Amino acid sequence: MTERTLVQAVNRGLFEAMQADPDVVLLGEDIGVNGGVFRATEGLAQQFGTDRVVDTPLSETGIVGTAIGMALYGLKPVAEIQFLDFIYPAFDQIVSELAKFRYRSGGQYPCHVVIRTPYGGGIKGGLYHSQSSEAYFAHTPGLKVIVPSTPADAKGLLLTAIQDEDPVLFLEPKRIYRSVTGEVPDGDHRVPFGVARLVREGTDASVFAYGAMIPPTVDAAETLAGEGISVEVIDLRSLVPLDEAAVVASVEKTGRAVVVHEAPRTCGFGAEISALLAERAFYSLKAPIARVTGFDTPFPYALENVYLPDAARIAHAIRSTVRSG
Amino acid sequence: MTERTLVQAVNRGLFEAMQADPDVVLLGEDIGVNGGVFRATEGLAQQFGTDRVVDTPLSETGIVGTAIGMALYGLKPVAEIQFLDFIYPAFDQIVSELAKFRYRSGGQYPCHVVIRTPYGGGIKGGLYHSQSSEAYFAHTPGLKVIVPSTPADAKGLLLTAIQDEDPVLFLEPKRIYRSVTGEVPDGDHRVPFGVARLVREGTDASVFAYGAMIPPTVDAAETLAGEGISVEVIDLRSLVPLDEAAVVASVEKTGRAVVVHEAPRTCGFGAEISALLAERAFYSLKAPIARVTGFDTPFPYALENVYLPDAARIAHAIRSTVRSG
Amino acid sequence: MRATDPELLQTSSVISSARVRPERDLVSTAAPSPRTSPGAAADPFPPARLPEAYRTMLLARATDERCLSLQRQGRIGFYVPLSGQEAAQVGSAAALEPVDWVFPAYRELAVALVRGVPLVAILDQLFANSRDRTKGRQMPNHFGFRDQNFVVASSPIGTQITQAVGAAMAAQRRKDPIVTLAYFGDGATSSNDFHAGMNFAGVYRTPTIFFCQNNGWAISLPRDRQTMSPTLAEKASAYGFRGVVVDGNDLDAVYGAVREARARAIAGDGPTFIEAQVYRFGAHSTSDDPKRYRPEALVEAAKRRDPVRLLRDRLVAAGLLDDARDAQWWEASRAEVAKAVESAEGVAPVDPMSFLDDVFATPTYRLQAERDALEQLVRDGVVKP
Amino acid sequence: MRATDPELLQTSSVISSARVRPERDLVSTAAPSPRTSPGAAADPFPPARLPEAYRTMLLARATDERCLSLQRQGRIGFYVPLSGQEAAQVGSAAALEPVDWVFPAYRELAVALVRGVPLVAILDQLFANSRDRTKGRQMPNHFGFRDQNFVVASSPIGTQITQAVGAAMAAQRRKDPIVTLAYFGDGATSSNDFHAGMNFAGVYRTPTIFFCQNNGWAISLPRDRQTMSPTLAEKASAYGFRGVVVDGNDLDAVYGAVREARARAIAGDGPTFIEAQVYRFGAHSTSDDPKRYRPEALVEAAKRRDPVRLLRDRLVAAGLLDDARDAQWWEASRAEVAKAVESAEGVAPVDPMSFLDDVFATPTYRLQAERDALEQLVRDGVVKP
Ligand SMILES: Cc1ncc(C[n+]2csc(CCOP(=O)(O)OP(=O)(O)O)c2C)c(N)n1
Ligand SMILES: Cc1ncc(C[n+]2csc(CCOP(=O)(O)OP(=O)(O)O)c2C)c(N)n1
Numbered sequence A, B: 001m002t003e004r005t006l007v008q009a010v011n012r013g014l015f016e017a018m019q020a021d022p023d024v025v026l027l028g029e030d031i032g033v034n035g036g037v038f039r040a041t042e043g044l045a046q047q048f049g050t051d052r053v054v055d056t057p058l059s060e061t062g063i064v065g066t067a068i069g070m071a072l073y074g075l076k077p078v079a080e081i082q083f084l085d086f087i088y089p090a091f092d093q094i095v096s097e098l099a100k101f102r103y104r105s106g107g108q109y110p111c112h113v114v115i116r117t118p119y120g121g122g123i124k125g126g127l128y129h130s131q132s133s134e135a136y137f138a139h140t141p142g143l144k145v146i147v148p149s150t151p152a153d154a155k156g157l158l159l160t161a162i163q164d165e166d167p168v169l170f171l172e173p174k175r176i177y178r179s180v181t182g183e184v185p186d187g188d189h190r191v192p193f194g195v196a197r198l199v200r201e202g203t204d205a206s207v208f209a210y211g212a213m214i215p216p217t218v219d220a221a222e223t224l225a226g227e228g229i230s231v232e233v234i235d236l237r238s239l240v241p242l243d244e245a246a247v248v249a250s251v252e253k254t255g256r257a258v259v260v261h262e263a264p265r266t267c268g269f270g271a272e273i274s275a276l277l278a279e280r281a282f283y284s285l286k287a288p289i290a291r292v293t294g295f296d297t298p299f300p301y302a303l304e305n306v307y308l309p310d311a312a313r314i315a316h317a318i319r320s321t322v323r324s325g
Numbered sequence C, D: 001m002r003a004t005d006p007e008l009l010q011t012s013s014v015i016s017s018a019r020v021r022p023e024r025d026l027v028s029t030a031a032p033s034p035r036t037s038p039g040a041a042a043d044p045f046p047p048a049r050l051p052e053a054y055r056t057m058l059l060a061r062a063t064d065e066r067c068l069s070l071q072r073q074g075r076i077g078f079y080v081p082l083s084g085q086e087a088a089q090v091g092s093a094a095a096l097e098p099v100d101w102v103f104p105a106y107r108e109l110a111v112a113l114v115r116g117v118p119l120v121a122i123l124d125q126l127f128a129n130s131r132d133r134t135k136g137r138q139m140p141n142h143f144g145f146r147d148q149n150f151v152v153a154s155s156p157i158g159t160q161i162t163q164a165v166g167a168a169m170a171a172q173r174r175k176d177p178i179v180t181l182a183y184f185g186d187g188a189t190s191s192n193d194f195h196a197g198m199n200f201a202g203v204y205r206t207p208t209i210f211f212c213q214n215n216g217w218a219i220s221l222p223r224d225r226q227t228m229s230p231t232l233a234e235k236a237s238a239y240g241f242r243g244v245v246v247d248g249n250d251l252d253a254v255y256g257a258v259r260e261a262r263a264r265a266i267a268g269d270g271p272t273f274i275e276a277q278v279y280r281f282g283a284h285s286t287s288d289d290p291k292r293y294r295p296e297a298l299v300e301a302a303k304r305r306d307p308v309r310l311l312r313d314r315l316v317a318a319g320l321l322d323d324a325r326d327a328q329w330w331e332a333s334r335a336e337v338a339k340a341v342e343s344a345e346g347v348a349p350v351d352p353m354s355f356l357d358d359v360f361a362t363p364t365y366r367l368q369a370e371r372d373a374l375e376q377l378v379r380d381g382v383v384k385p
């Protein structure tokens, strides 16, 4: 075990994966000598050479398109998109190609690419360095969507992603890249997909969150503990595949649900959790399902602190849910 | 009033809009001499000239990017994307630019582009001529998302779209382009956004659908009427802005809700309707909210009839909903 | 080597609007900048393989004929003919080795034949039957044959181009002496992936061949309204590597250009862009009606240089073919097609649950639940597959 | 006209990997194909406006100096310096007319000044205060000033390029005798929108000027790893129109090239691509540390042709400037910046609810509900703006 920040855990995961398997190659903008704009690939070009840590021209279309070609040929490419906000030029390759290769070839051409990308607000990045568009990808059959919130999960889920057989979008909550530290198991530590993390047990309400929303959710739960409200916090961490059993079981126990994410509310991933519960935990629900989310506006620069859910808003929503019904 | 098919109503709407306003220009692939691959622009190049009905090179990036520039300058461009499946090369321009221009400029640069595109399955189009990805756009703040299901609405909503001040994604259900005919008001007939269409009143369950899912939903309601189940059918037709009041009011009346769409289930627009009801109509709900949707797979060619919701599946879901709870 | 008769491709007079008339003649033989391939002299199509090439071209054309009528009869859902592009496809594919990887678009039926794909496997895909390698998932003509390194095609234009470059980067890393070849059309040169793929290939000097069949049209848009560059080949110079124009009806020219490009790529000299000038004789696809936008006279003119007839005349001139034998080969081709059709049409349809397979290596919980629910609906008689 | 000292841009020896070494020298003065601009002789920067140009350059540089320190002090959140690109910006912007439309990227502060944007309006944006024309919505440097036809910038690279072409198509339709000019960097030439925008401009012969400030770097990627075309300007030939290379430190060359391009565009002769070769003296932005990837010696070498110093020397040689006056002008620039900073910093922050405005012309039901809910949270003391 070694104490690391979340971004250091990503770096360590990449290092170990590359050391273990010569087929693992990285590509992206500024990931080589510069070590990535968030330093997630720091030292890797020096260690493994610039033909395994490939600085690309400024084209996300090219990054994902060539990564797909590499994967078809048998490599295990890990592509970095500098910010999730800049993934859209690659959207066609991701949605039309990456997600559908195995399917449309009748299983002949699996296409295993990992796309790593920092996402989310809280770093004063404004419209184009703050987005949380996980729902687009969760709505795309054929993609797995993973969001770690701890250093141990960052490494463990990344190693699982790199050894998976399918395409994985790996969303790194940049806001907590450095603010969250924790013990990270050394060696081939893998965290399975499709298993939610129980952050905190509780009996009065279930809160589902992920990524950078975990710390404020935990803060809210602590505040409420002081008020005599017992909150269960579940870190979804694997949006696709989703641990539906854990989500449903928690609400069967608590009877109340709150979903938290940074993304805009309409058609966000929270809607899917609500819909799942309205289908499968309906008779356990004692109160309306609350969503604490970003607003249905682009992501603002000056007012990001008003835009983003925080512990107070989350606590308030839980409180209202527990009091109603 | 004139009897028209849905695609003829679109054509007529374009014709009238162009005749009324010289700032209306069309651009897209094969829309000129060829009249569009579905003939939606038939005759317009001949009528208004090829500099108002502009055949473009094969680049959706270019189509939407230049349409934005035209709109900023003051024209009212109506861009055609040949199939919704081919909109992804333009996704960056739509999500990063079109949806955010008014916002990021502090209101200085409204950006009014209409993007028309045929969508949905049922024409043996396989993975790339069948998709229903409305949820991506509904999740994008700054875009309006409109889906007509009748000829009158096709014209009326299109004229509203062309005179709107904001970007509109106008999704045309190609499966019923020709199979649905109806009376279309002549002249400047406009149907407002944000108002759902009550297709059929009922008291036992509310079904929310749109586009090409309306005919099988109505069929299902008719079948169930014979079984003594009274089904209210609501055509959402305006996904953004959504007629939340109508959705909530209907479920307050019936106590039961079923949502129908062709798109994959996970994070589809149905999830948003479920979530809205789980928030705002919770105490009226007598049974779980059912979703009748496409599957979480890419759109298959040979088996599209198994993939797509039909009257039997919809009726079955309504029946189960009414019987449970 | 001769480039295509300029008349064939100069369609601007037909439909371009006056405002945007180009300054100079397009796609002329006098295109200044692109180096032209060395042509027949350098590396001609192996004479011994010419009859085989001819027979492949006959088979492709017989398949076109038959499938157009199958589609009209509603026995297959869709078809993309390739008539007019046989020499470009056969010449280029014959210049590759089996270890090379082909990234096709939807029109490369003859390429699949040259790579050794049995005709019946092609028909299986067109009928989307349960023997189809791609399990009935895609529209007709979107073939994929892993055994022949023929990567599965998709509909979005151009996407295979960056993928071919990526596979070439992977081969570089593995030190495999192979090339990747991307097939695409004139319309695809406007795509995002063309730009990105060409640029990456230039930067990493990948062993990639960009093989553009400029058939004069992207559905209804003529080549000279697609882009204003005098030739497509000269676009390569924007990415720092070679572009060549070849007469796509000239088997030697096509073969020679691809052989040379392949040799350079294997030697580490990087990518080559090849523009093969051909003409689309038929409709874009069975969904298209070219009469709406293309005067028949243009097609008649183009057919004067029908690649199948050109090769036939050459074989006749070389004493390798006479009318009787030609008729016999035609007959044999049609019979082969008929046999393949019969076989493919007789195969059972795909299993009704099979559309739920292959989304992931292992189904997720949700997919399993969706399958269970569907099976229940089938048992309940709600869904009748 | 002289192109940039090749030494300045030949950075390949520093970080490129051996495998992908380019065949020839890149960005050399001997670039063969692109037509170079006629330079000073054709249409020199109006001599009478030279002092004003110099003062604008001083003001821009003083703003850079001050804002870098404001950012370090945490008084503004971010900043993108433009030092080294002053002549390219001032020269190009001065060649336009007020009716023309500018589509900037995030580095075009000096362009805004030339277009008549008051410095304080720029500072308002950097401080994202309640006087900011863009209402604090965007990161610093993403300016937009409708009154000056300076379209609001966004972060995604290249997107303004197709938009500039579309606006030019609209102007064509309206028969307005104006041009649109898109600013972008060397890195942006790899973007999808570069390809689409250039292609559409060629096809429709739009009155568009593509003004590429090749500053040698796209964050850490040197120009010669961005693309293998010897110059960026020759990419224009792939789209059938003119590309020219100019020394971006030479005010006359830049101005002359843009004037000529503008005249051609207005005359209906279509678009022009201009590559202005400059050098980025500072970091990419305040988030960047160039020491990680760029030897300081390269910067030192580049600074030998500092555009501000070059113009100063010229003014001195012409007897229009001496040391005392120069110092005085510097002083005045710094004072002007200080005044603008003071003013902008003193303005109230944006209203906490204002981020909910301008999503649509009229808020949707849902947005109104979200606003109501937020106001309630504020009243309840849950949200403390
Ligand atoms: C991204 C995208 N946009 C539009 C289409 C619709 N479409 C199918 S084929 C085609 C024309 C392709 O022309 P070209 O590249 O010249 O190939 P050809 O069909 O002539 O072989 C178009 C526009 C598509 N398949 N993909
Ligand atoms: C689509 C996209 N990808 C990545 C980025 C991150 N990024 C910001 S600036 C930049 C480099 C731009 O280089 P260039 O075009 O040369 O402009 P310069 O900054 O040198 O003026 C990159 C990669 C972005 N803004 N947009």
Ligand SMILES: [Mg+2]
Binding pocket: C185, C186, C187, C213, C214, C215, C216, C217, C218, C219
């Ligand atoms: Mg073509």
Ligand SMILES: [Mg+2]
Binding pocket: D185, D186, D187, D213, D214, D215, D216, D217, D218, D219
């Ligand atoms: Mg640059």
